Amino acid sequence: MAGILTTAIDCVVNALFLLIVIRVVLSLVRFSRRNVLTDLVYTLTEPLLAPIRSLLRKTPLGGTGMSLDLSPLVLFLLITLVRNIILGFISM
Secondary structure, three states: OHHHHHHHHHHHHHHHHHHHHHHHHHHHHOOOOOOHHHHHHHHHHHHHHHHHHHHOOOEEEOOOOEEEOOHHHHHHHHHHHHHHHHHHHHOO
């Protein structure tokens, strides 16, 4: 039973990681939000990224007025932490 649950958790975590990576790529390439797939990725990831983004300040890049959003990186770390805690409880 623990093996099935561990596999399911890993699948969900991997899907979240993939969605976040796609979101980062979409933000770099500037795809139209009118695209159904783009809108789906933003709809699924924004509830996870928005609270983190509101806590973090954007890091300035040089003097060009550009900024770096570190919320996807923080979300990766938080998801990994929660995954490890849950898997630790399952293996007990």
